[in-house]
Amino acid sequence: MITVDNLSFSFPQKELYRNITFTLEEAQHCAFIGTSGSGKSTLIDILMDPERYLYEGKLEIDPTCRIGYVSQFLELDRSKETTVFEYIGEEFIKIQNEINVILTEMETSTDIEALLEKYQLALDAFDAMDGNDFESNIHKQLNLANLMKLRDVRVSDLSGGEFKLIQVIKEMLNSPDLMIMDEPDVFLDFENLNALKNLINAHKGMLLVVTHNRYLLNHCFNKILHLENMELQEFDGRYIEYNFSLLETKIELQELTIAEAEEIERNEIIIDNLRTVATYNSEASRGRALKARVRFQERLEARRLKAPFVDIKQPNISLDMDHELEEDTTVINVSNYGVAFDELLLENVNFEIKSTDKVALIGPNGTGKTTLLRDIFKNNHESIEIHADAKVSYLSQLQGEVLKDSNTILEEFIDAGFETYDEARSYLAHYGFEGEIVNQKIESLSGGEKNILQLAKVSASKANVLLLDEPTSHLDTYTQIALEKAIQEYKGTILMISHDFYSVVNGMDYVLIIDDKTIRKMTIKKFKKMIYAHHFDRDYLETEQNKKAIETKIELALKDNNFELAKGLLDELEGLIKLL
Structure with a gap:
């Protein structure tokens, strides 16, 4: 129904696509993935209204094709x-x-x-x-x-999450030939996320969904479009199989790259020897041999393998802090807390968080989680006590609370305390903001780029207590994984609101779950069982944990360039993926 052939498109300040090609056909449920700011939403705009854009290449849309659309920014x-x-x-x-x-x-x-x-x-x-x-x-x-x-x-x-689902239902019932959804999962609680999963899986028509949610990616799609570094890769199959194919390719490429590097090094030695000989022997044959070797070396260099889809640059998120509190120090103490707006949301809430605790605050949309987190950050509520030596940093799901849209990226970090532009530029480069992009206004950035900037500000604050409200929203999967690693390595306190199952189970020590207008503590093990019990068979969780363990072993084998071990583990991983 839709054919894109060698399409290229640029803004004055940024090239987005270079000769990308793909098709969308009836009954395909296609996930559209890629790093933040790579141009996914712009490509959707081009598909929906090609007359507005001056692009090169060919875009063919069946004239009978009716397109439905659910935006990532829905106004209620x-x-x-x-x-x-x-x-x-x-x-x-x-x-x-x-x-x-x-x-x-x-x-x-x-x-x-x-x-x-x-x-x-x-x-x-x-x-x-x-x-x-x-x-x-x-x-x-x-x-x-x-x-x-x-x-x-x-x-x-309705809550924001409920309205998003109602919008999805409305568009689906209008029976479009192609339904496009741009991050429909953002801010959905676990119940609503599963509702979205059910709606996607039951839909008979063609779907194109921009999402970074690993839960949906693993369980909803039979085709992947991956946009990265101006190139696009098309894969027919599930996301879990696509990731396996990337890992398989990575092992092959790394092995070939090392072999090529060794060949280039050997050739460099030969060239050096020929140059040495040529200094005291000017025979024409020596000169021809040297030129031939140099040309061969140039061909080797030009042939070096480039892998935009397996060598994706992750931001270097590092959550540092100036002052570490003693272990077992109570950092946050909440006693008999309550909050109400039109109706009572929370009452008789009691908990305490220690200096090294990493805690997820879980509950349905509209139950007072964000209000509680803000009250802890403001520290002016009689029921909340913060340790005197706590330095608190806050990441908001409303990005405008933390970032000033009219600022450029550089101005934002000068305002945050960086003394020179060079210092700010150097710091921002770790988060993927390099070159002219640092002079862009924050209002022009994608949702994912804004959240990465928030993470950069949180990290720069060097706080020992982090309050994170939906930190993975809009983030691509690679940045989510980088954030998980940073959280695991962080030595301070984290209280995080999140509906991202993987971020919770991979990074948190325990869960505070909202239940009947109050909050109770739950272990991660019990939380995992609670989530999986409603949606998967009882062996699924164990199989997925085994899969993650093997992927970690492969990663370690590749660091040691042990390709035989990596390939053996790959066969084991393939068997587990079939079970999933």
Whole structure:
């Protein structure tokens, strides 16, 4: 239905794509991945409105192809009185009302012919939308997402996560040939994330979904588009299989690269020897031999393997701190805390966090997690006590709370305390912000780039207590993994709100979970079982843990250039992936 052939596109300050090629066909559920700022959202804009863009190459879209779209930035109109059912069924109800109006006019009109024609057109449109079953179809989708309880609730009363799911349901029921969703999972709690997974897996049409959520990537898609370093790779298969193929390629390339490097080094020695001989022997044959060797060396250098998809540059996230508190020091103490807005959210909340604790705060959307985190950061609530030697840094899910959109990236870090532009440039390079991009306004950055900047500011603060509100939102998977490593190595206190299952289980010591308007402590082991029990068979978690252990062994083998061991482990890994 959609063919992209050798498409290239640039902004004045940045080249985005260089001769990328891919197709989208019926029934494919395609995940669109790539590092933050690589141009995924721009490519979606080009697909939806190609006339707005001046690109090179060919873009062919079947003229009958209808495209539905769910944006990553959905605005909820709080003034609307529309119920969820009315909002989802808006197009159906509109045509249904039109048909009723025509029937009423027929009762008194003398121009029956014109009304009959109008009536037939409206009926055809209604039939094309499967209008006769629209009520039962809405109920099916609401039940699939476990949202039937919201049927008669006003849209204006929904949480952000609920509204995102309702938007997805609405677009799906309009039956587009291609449904595009740009990070539909951002900020969804675990229940809503599973609802989104169910909706995606039950959808019969073609899907193109930008997502960095490893849970969805592992369980929802049969095709991968990977955009990286201006190039695009197309893979037919699951994300878990795509990652395996990347690892397989990485082992092959690393082995070849080392062999090539050895050959280049041997050739360099021969060239040096020939040059030495040529200084005291000027025979023409010696000169020709030297030139031939130099040309051969140039060919070897030009042939060096480049791997944009297996050698992805991760940001160098390092969570440092100036002052380490003694072990077992109580850093945060919350006693009989409560919060309410229109209704009571939390009451009688009691917990304490020690100086080396890494804790995830978990709960459904709209239960007061962010409010609690802000109150801890502000430290002006009578129920909250912060240790006098605690230096606290805060990452907000509302990026404008921490970053000033009108600043350039450099200005933001000069404001944050860097003394010179050179110092700020050097620091920002570790996070992937190099060259002219540091002079861009923050408002022009992608959501992922803004969150990386927030992480850079948190790290620069050298605080010993980090309050992180959805730190993985908008981050590509490579940055998520870099953040997980930084969290594991950090020596201070972390309290993190997150709905990213992998970030929680890979980096946290335990979970504080919101349950019946209060908070209780839960071990990571129990948390894993709770999440997996509802969605997978009982062997799945153990198999996935074994997979992660083998991947770590392969990584260590590659560091030692032990390719035979890496290949043996790869066979073992392939067997586990088949089980998953």
